[in-house]
Amino acid sequence: MNMIFRLLWTFIYARIGPRCSVTEETRLSFRCWFTDLDINMHMTNTRYASFMDLGRVDMLLRSGAWKRMRAAGLHPVLGSSTVRFRRSILPLQKFHLTTRIAWWDDKWIYYIQTMEVKNETAAISIIKKAFLDKNGRVPMEKIINFLGYDAPKPPIVSPIDKKNELDLALKV
Numbered sequence: 001m002n003m004i005f006r007l008l009w010t011f012i013y014a015r016i017g018p019r020c021s022v023t024e025e026t027r028l029s030f031r032c033w034f035t036d037l038d039i040n041m042h043m044t045n046t047r048y049a050s051f052m053d054l055g056r057v058d059m060l061l062r063s064g065a066w067k068r069m070r071a072a073g074l075h076p077v078l079g080s081s082t083v084r085f086r087r088s089i090l091p092l093q094k095f096h097l098t099t100r101i102a103w104w105d106d107k108w109i110y111y112i113q114t115m116e117v118k119n120e121t122a123a124i125s126i127i128k129k130a131f132l133d134k135n136g137r138v139p140m141e142k143i144i145n146f147l148g149y150d151a152p153k154p155p156i157v158s159p160i161d162k163k164n165e166l167d168l169a170l171k172v
Helices: 002-016 045-063 065-071 140-147 158-170
Strands: 026-031 075-085 094-104 109-117 120-133
Touching (some): 026 045, 045 120, 065 140, 075 158, 094 140, 109 158
Antiparallel strands (some): 075 120
16 A cells, blocks of 8 residues: 555656656665565565556656657556566665666567665566557557657667566466
């Protein structure tokens, strides 16, 4: 339930905070509250995904892409998520979340998100996402235009190649 307040704050921050481009990395700061903990007294693993959702929402809102996409009837859907946990985030600890678009192909857009505590990586994630409209999946070329991405397509990075191999192995 406490994520609803953080979501509301993300919407407020996106409205009053600095604009961004989807070509740049965004950064948000949070604190680990007691409601974020599991029985081991560190942030529960499901909360990482919730914070990463907020990072992607923030990027879409502050870049203006969210408004354009909603007007066109587009909505994002998660295809897969791979998270590597490195360090615990402890009660009351401040942490930072960075979000960036790393690559895309004809069906998916790939985000790399990192959570850091005291300049050390606590978790890193590769998120694979598509966008749908009333007719189904929207071609990624159209999405890239909606996002306002005007830089050259970045080269694929090795972790994304490996993630695609894993996704194929898990396909049933």
